[in-house]
Amino acid sequence: MFLELSMSLCVLLILPAESFEPFSMTAVGLGLAGTAVYFKNQTYCRFYECCDDRSIPGDxxxxxxxxxxxxxxxxxxxxxxxxxxxxxxxxxxxxxxxxxxxxxxxxxxxxxxxxxxxxxxxxxxxxxxxxxxxxxxxxxxxxxxxxxxxxxxxxxxxxxxxxxxxxxxxxxxxxxxxxxxxxxxxxxxxxxxxxxxxxxxxxxxxxxxxxxxxxxxxxxxxxxxxxxxxxxxxxxxxxxxxxxxxxxxxxxxxxxxxxxxxxxxxxxxxxLPMEKTHVIKCLEAEFGRWKKTPDKSIIDDILKDSISFDSKHGLFAISGCKTLEKKVAMALN
Structure with a gap:
């Protein structure tokens, strides 16, 4: 397929422009454009990012x-x-x-x-x-x-x-x-x-x-x-x-x-703001990233020493789960 298309392009490039009628030139132009798109899709866009369904699957x-x-x-x-x-x-x-x-x-x-x-x-x-x-x-x-x-x-x-x-x-x-x-x-x-x-x-x-x-x-x-x-x-x-x-x-x-x-x-x-139960789940997920299962005492220590709750309702962690990555990393070292 590649050889056939290459030969076609060579023939088109060799023939003089006056050999084509105006309508034929338009058709040739469209054909060349389509061929260029085909080559791009079958070569470059198979290996590099393009604005197409392969690179943007939208899954x-x-x-x-x-x-x-x-x-x-x-x-x-x-x-x-x-x-x-x-x-x-x-x-x-x-x-x-x-x-x-x-x-x-x-x-x-x-x-x-x-x-x-x-x-x-x-x-x-x-x-x-x-x-x-x-x-x-x-x-x-x-x-x-x-x-x-x-x-x-x-x-x-x-x-x-x-x-x-x-x-x-x-x-x-x-x-x-x-x-x-x-x-x-x-x-x-x-x-x-x-x-x-x-x-x-x-x-x-x-x-x-x-x-x-x-x-x-x-x-x-x-x-x-x-x-x-x-x-x-x-x-x-x-x-x-x-x-x-x-x-x-x-x-x-x-x-x-x-x-x-x-x-x-x-x-x-x-x-929504994070409650204590959500922060605990965040901590467990973060330990999971390290392939560790934390003891309850470690979770309790982090909650006690590092997590502050709002003064109005006493329900919501002020920083949510934002700082937990570093807290867990420190607890594991």
Whole structure:
């Protein structure tokens, strides 16, 4: 096959242009373009990352299985993130906008953990993929006075990334540490049928990660539980309105943003604060990574010496599971 196609290309290159009628030249051009695509798919893209189904399998079922076995204490996240991604991939031919999700919660509740799992399931190279763009608030947008520069950068780089691969994933972490207004230009880029220049934004996914609203989530959950409602019975509707309000009014990248005004954020996902039972499960999972089964006394010592709970309800670990990796490593040495 390779020899036959190579010979065909050689013949086409040798024949003079005037040998072809205009219609024939068009057909030849289309044929050559198709041949080039074929060669790329059969050679380069078999070994290197391309914007295709091999490099972007979009394995939402793998994500579902992974979250079921590893995500701790976040039933609302599991109930909504996987269906949102499933719907996004199943409707990519008819979708008129990208999928935009905002993760909110206190530190150590699993926001980055879930974002990483999404990247791992959707892209063959995971978060190392050239089609996954990640921004960190403090590192990438640290200075309020450079707001204009940051807005121009986001506009330029998002467009470039989408031109490179419409199926890109954009993760904006530490949104609460970004200057207010930094996403003003992004609002038009994630809206319905945003681009008039042919750039396709409808297949992309945007994830915003923020601590904003974490205190509101914890306070509201505490009140619901004190009122007799079980944690596992809480729903997205219990938290989404307060998250929109908190994000819009609290200093950070989403304050007074057109992203909220324009209603282009599809889902505000609450990550609930971790209780003692969840922290214990996190500790057991971390020991499991070391292939160790901890004694109860070791777990109790870590909880006693290293974990602080909120003063208002006395239920929620202030840092969640965030610092446990180092605590376990120290306990094993």
């Amino acid at each position: 939402v079922q793998a994500l579902r299985s992974s979250l079921e076995s590893t995500l701790i204490g976040q039933h609302i996240v599991a109930q909504h993130v996987v269906p949102a991604l499933t719907a996004h991939f199943s409707s990519q031919r008819t979708s008129r906008k990208p999928l935009v999700i905002s993760f909110h919660g206190q530190p150590g509740t699993g926001k980055n953990f879930v974002a990483e799992q999404i990247a791992q399931a959707l892209y063959l190279e995971g978060s190392r993929s050239g089609y996954v763009a990640k921004y960190l608030g403090q590192a990438d947008f640290p200075q309020e006075e450079r707001l204009g520069e940051y807005k121009e950068r986001i506009n330029r780089e998002v467009r470039q990334q989408l031109n490179n691969c419409p199926r890109s994933l954009f993760i904006f972490d530490e949104v609460d540490k970004m200057p207010s207004g930094v996403f003003d230009t992004l609002a038009s880029l994630v809206d319905y049928n945003a681009f008039a220049d042919g750039t396709d934004n409808t297949k992309a996914i945007f994830i915003f990660i923020s601590n904003t609203g974490g205190v509101h989530i914890a306070d509201h959950l505490g009140q619901l539980m004190l009122g007799g409602k079980l944690r596992e019975d809480t729903r997205l509707s219990d938290f989404e309105p307060l998250l929109k309000k908190a994000a819009y009014n609290t200093h950070g990248g989403l304050k007074k943003t057109a992203l909220i005004d324009s209603h282009v954020i599809d889902h505000f996902i609450p990550f």
